[in-house]
Amino acid sequence: MENPKSFFEINDLVVEYYADGEVVHAVNGVSLRLRPGQSLGLVGETGAGKTTIAKSVLRILPDRGARICSGGIKLNGTDLLSLSEHDMRKIRGNDIAMIFQDPMTALNPVQRVGDQIAEVVKIHSECSSLEAEEKAKEMLEMVGIPADRYKEYPHQFSGGMKQRVVIAIALACNPHLLLADEPTTALDVTIQAQVLDMIEDLKRKYNTAMIMITHDLGIVATVCDEVAIIYAGEIVEYGTKEEIFEHPSHPYTVGLFDAIPNMNEDEEWLHPIEGMPPDPTNLPAGCAFGPRCPRATAECREKKIGLNRTEDGHVCRCIHINKTAQGGEV
Ligand SMILES: Nc1ncnc2c1ncn2[C@@H]1O[C@H](COP(=O)(O)OP(=O)(O)OP(=O)(O)O)[C@@H](O)[C@H]1O
Numbered sequence: 001m002e003n004p005k006s007f008f009e010i011n012d013l014v015v016e017y018y019a020d021g022e023v024v025h026a027v028n029g030v031s032l033r034l035r036p037g038q039s040l041g042l043v044g045e046t047g048a049g050k051t052t053i054a055k056s057v058l059r060i061l062p063d064r065g066a067r068i069c070s071g072g073i074k075l076n077g078t079d080l081l082s083l084s085e086h087d088m089r090k091i092r093g094n095d096i097a098m099i100f101q102d103p104m105t106a107l108n109p110v111q112r113v114g115d116q117i118a119e120v121v122k123i124h125s126e127c128s129s130l131e132a133e134e135k136a137k138e139m140l141e142m143v144g145i146p147a148d149r150y151k152e153y154p155h156q157f158s159g160g161m162k163q164r165v166v167i168a169i170a171l172a173c174n175p176h177l178l179l180a181d182e183p184t185t186a187l188d189v190t191i192q193a194q195v196l197d198m199i200e201d202l203k204r205k206y207n208t209a210m211i212m213i214t215h216d217l218g219i220v221a222t223v224c225d226e227v228a229i230i231y232a233g234e235i236v237e238y239g240t241k242e243e244i245f246e247h248p249s250h251p252y253t254v255g256l257f258d259a260i261p262n263m264n265e266d267e268e269w270l271h272p273i274e275g276m277p278p279d280p281t282n283l284p285a286g287c288a289f290g291p292r293c294p295r296a297t298a299e300c301r302e303k304k305i306g307l308n309r310t311e312d313g314h315v316c317r318c319i320h321i322n323k324t325a326q327g328g329e330v
């Protein structure tokens with residue numbers, strides 16, 4: 001459904017990988033939308049399809065062995081999937097930038113840190129080398145690194161500083177949309193908090209919209225306006241942060257919240273969600289969460305379930321959740 005207020009939309013995206021003669025159903029009909037400056041948390045277990053969605057947006061899936069089978073991705077009304085590679089290159093880094101899951105390998109070890117930022121600035125704006133260098137120094141300062149470290153190499157930087165450089169590169173051209181794929185997973189908690197603060201500041205300053213990919217509901221609580229919970233390549237629950245945190249409805253979301261340790265209660269054990277995500281080469285016929293779900297019935301095992309609006313005003317893919325009269329998506 002096209003939303004007039006959204007500047008970015010993914011509609012019914014289906015992505016497959018082909019490996020060892022098998023089809024991996026990585027993304028199975030994902031739709032989401034963002035307004036300028038809005039941030040959406042994309043939360044789910046390992047293998048849920050989060051990175052695949054982000055890579056589909058930038059069209060950087062492997063040429064061989066991966067295919068966007070159907071669906072649409074629109075930025076300001078332009079269908080990104082129908083652009084030529086030449087036009088897509090102008091979008092990458094300029095309109096949409098990505099912070100990759102592994103910051104430690106995202107930098108070139110034999111190129112000066114500052115030059116790596118300046119290079120991105122030069123590719124996307126018609127400025128002189130000197131102007132690009134000035135902008136790169138400005139970006140370094142902005143992410144809290146003194147500009148006089150411009151000429152140093154990545155190995156001279158700590159993990160947290162490298163991640164700041166990766167963020168500076170992603171933000172160097174003031175993208176309208178930032179895809180942040182687990183940007184703080186590799187960092188210790190104090191640096192993690194600093195990096196999140198910095199992302200928040202920069203978002204406010206430039207009104208950048210963001211998709212924050214994470215396993216961590218604490219990060220969602222800190223930086224996101226909306227949350228989409230993803231399971232086996234499908235969004236199972238989607239709504240504002242307040243709705244999802246105050247009224248989690250899907251049994252999988254409930255399980256995720258139950259798995260967070262509660263410091264106020266004297267509990268000896270955490271409550272992990274029993275079982276494993278389904279094999280993406282052989283998804284269940286009915287609800288993908290059915291085999292692990294404490295509420296599953298024969299009906300859940302038989303038919304595919306759509307997203308329905310809950311009484312609390314967000315959407316949820318579960319037949320056991322009371323629906324409002326209207327149904328439909330957020
Ligand atoms: N290049 C590839 N070839 C084959 N299968 C792949 C490839 N990349 C990812 N997959 C599979 O696609 C599914 C989705 O992977 P994806 O990396 O998008 O998950 P994710 O949600 O980002 O997980 P994580 O939290 O571990 O980063 C997984 O089953 C994964 O094994």
Ligand SMILES: [Mg+2]
Nearest residue numbers: 050051052101
């Ligand atoms: Mg990933």
